[in-house]
Amino acid sequence: MKCKSESQLLSEDVVIDVLTRLSVKSLLRFRCVCKHWYSLIINSRFITNHLHQSSNSARLLVYHYTTTAEKNIIFSLFLDETLASFLLLHYDFDDVQVPNELGMLGSFNGILGLWHWDRIALWNLATREFRKVLMPKPHLPSHFYVYHCYYGLGLDPATTDYKVVLIRNYWDREKNDPYFPRVVTVYNLFTDSWRLFEDSSPSSFVYESSSNTYMNGLYYWLTNDDTNQFYAILSFDMRNEVFRHVPGLPNLSQMECGVVVMYIDSIALIYFDRQKAEKHFDIWVMEEYGCWTKQLTIGPLLDVEWPLGFWKNGELFLKTGTEDLVLYDQNTREIKNLQHHECDIFMYKESLVSVSGENKGREGEDRSNMARLKDSLPFHPRGTQKISNG
Structure with a gap:
């Protein structure tokens, strides 16, 4: 399937509407169809719309x-x-x-x-x-x-x-x-x-x-x-x-x-x-x-x-x-x-929400930094502290 041929037949809104009704398993495969579909499927707005689509029942x-x-x-x-x-x-x-x-x-x-x-x-x-x-x-x-x-x-x-x-x-x-x-x-x-x-x-x-x-x-x-x-x-x-x-x-x-x-x-x-x-x-x-x-x-x-x-x-x-x-x-x-x-x-509910956050692909570095910092909290907490993993 070619994205150009698909885009000539269907409007962008129709493509998005169809994709949001599909299962996560299908969408993970369709990310490989072309760069355009990949960018659509990983878009935060698309992920939210897919999550709340009526076909995605609890x-x-x-x-x-x-x-x-x-x-x-x-x-x-x-x-x-x-x-x-x-x-x-x-x-x-x-x-x-x-x-x-x-x-x-x-x-x-x-x-x-x-x-x-x-x-x-x-x-x-x-x-x-x-x-x-x-x-x-x-x-x-x-x-x-x-x-x-x-x-x-x-x-x-x-x-x-x-x-x-x-x-x-x-x-x-x-x-x-x-x-x-x-x-x-x-x-x-x-x-x-x-x-x-x-x-x-x-x-x-x-x-x-x-x-x-x-x-x-x-x-x-x-x-x-x-x-x-x-x-x-x-x-x-x-x-x-x-x-x-x-x-x-x-x-x-x-x-x-x-x-x-x-x-x-x-x-x-x-x-x-x-x-x-x-x-x-x-x-x-x-x-x-x-x-x-x-x-x-x-x-x-x-x-x-x-x-x-x-x-x-x-x-x-x-x-x-x-x-x-x-x-x-x-x-x-x-x-x-x-x-x-x-x-x-x-x-x-199924979703495309990523648990990687902004540090995807850095698991080794995350674990190393957290090991150094995990014991750094005070006995009497006052205010707010932030422990960043890198």
């Missing part, structure tokens, strides 16, 4: 992995209500020995975030790009250790840069108490750099999000209010890099359980009593920033333990007491066992 990534002698990771992908065959993919964490050492921190715009103790990795499942990133290590006494990490993966709408916010809770063995302030660092993909700043959020505990709870430049976690008795919502602004408590959530007691999820195109809180055999799940939706409405109640449901998130038409994913993944349909009130055990779920 999929469910069922995350469960096992290790093998060949150091492979096994994912299963849930496509259009049909379980696809397992994907067997090589990964680049060379010292993972047992399950639960490798976790997923989220999926956003086709990028999967993985973590393993002292590093994270950004992985585009469709293009097979994989990038390891060492996490900065603050200077803390040896009797301090990390007892929990929380992540947020999202986009800075001002710069279109992808960011990872990392919140680490440290425990002081000598005092047998948590250490405050928490250590907060932010990673920028474009510059391949970390920044450290003192945690100014007033809450004392943060709960993991059940799915990637990013929306309009903000990432959301469930947390507690100043009294440590009721739930609150903590947001992180990817543009300004500041934490805020989201107002307006009713006084929902921490004596019961809460999970922050995405509900259609809104941030939502699922509130329930885990101790009851028959469970009712109250769904609170944030229709506008700080404006919460109780949308619906699902239940009573038997033999379920924990909500994981919503699917396209409002179906609710749940875990049973035996760690089975099930799907509850609100319309038919039926529960379908999806034949997966001990797994997590994430919404996933």
Whole structure:
């Protein structure tokens, strides 16, 4: 196929419209057709249009992995209500020995975030790009250790840069108490750099999000209010890099359980009593920033333990007491066992988004520079520091 012949038959707009409807696999091949198509397909505007094309519908990534002698990771992908065959993919964490050492921190715009103790990795499942990133290590006494990490993966709408916010809770063995302030660092993909700043959020505990709870430049976690008795919502602004408590959530007691999820195109809180055999799940939706409405109640449901998130038409994913993944349909009130055990779920869309940033092709140099700089953070962070990988 020659680009000149194609351009004489079709207008540029038509060519672009057709290309944006194709799969990532096809587009990676079509980059080799000619220089013109190559420049079209790697263009940031084309990548954005392809990502949001209606034909590129959301999929469910069922995350469960096992290790093998060949150091492979096994994912299963849930496509259009049909379980696809397992994907067997090589990964680049060379010292993972047992399950639960490798976790997923989220999926956003086709990028999967993985973590393993002292590093994270950004992985585009469709293009097979994989990038390891060492996490900065603050200077803390040896009797301090990390007892929990929380992540947020999202986009800075001002710069279109992808960011990872990392919140680490440290425990002081000598005092047998948590250490405050928490250590907060932010990673920028474009510059391949970390920044450290003192945690100014007033809450004392943060709960993991059940799915990637990013929306309009903000990432959301469930947390507690100043009294440590009721739930609150903590947001992180990817543009300004500041934490805020989201107002307006009713006084929902921490004596019961809460999970922050995405509900259609809104941030939502699922509130329930885990101790009851028959469970009712109250769904609170944030229709506008700080404006919460109780949308619906699902239940009573038997033999379920924990909500994981919503699917396209409002179906609710749940875990049973035996760690089975099930799907509850609100319309038919039926529960379908999806034949997966001990797994997590994430919404996933194919994309051409590169995880290389601006330093593509310099992995050896990046690792060398990061090794020299990873221990350079101060004991008491003040203001903002930038650690550049070259």
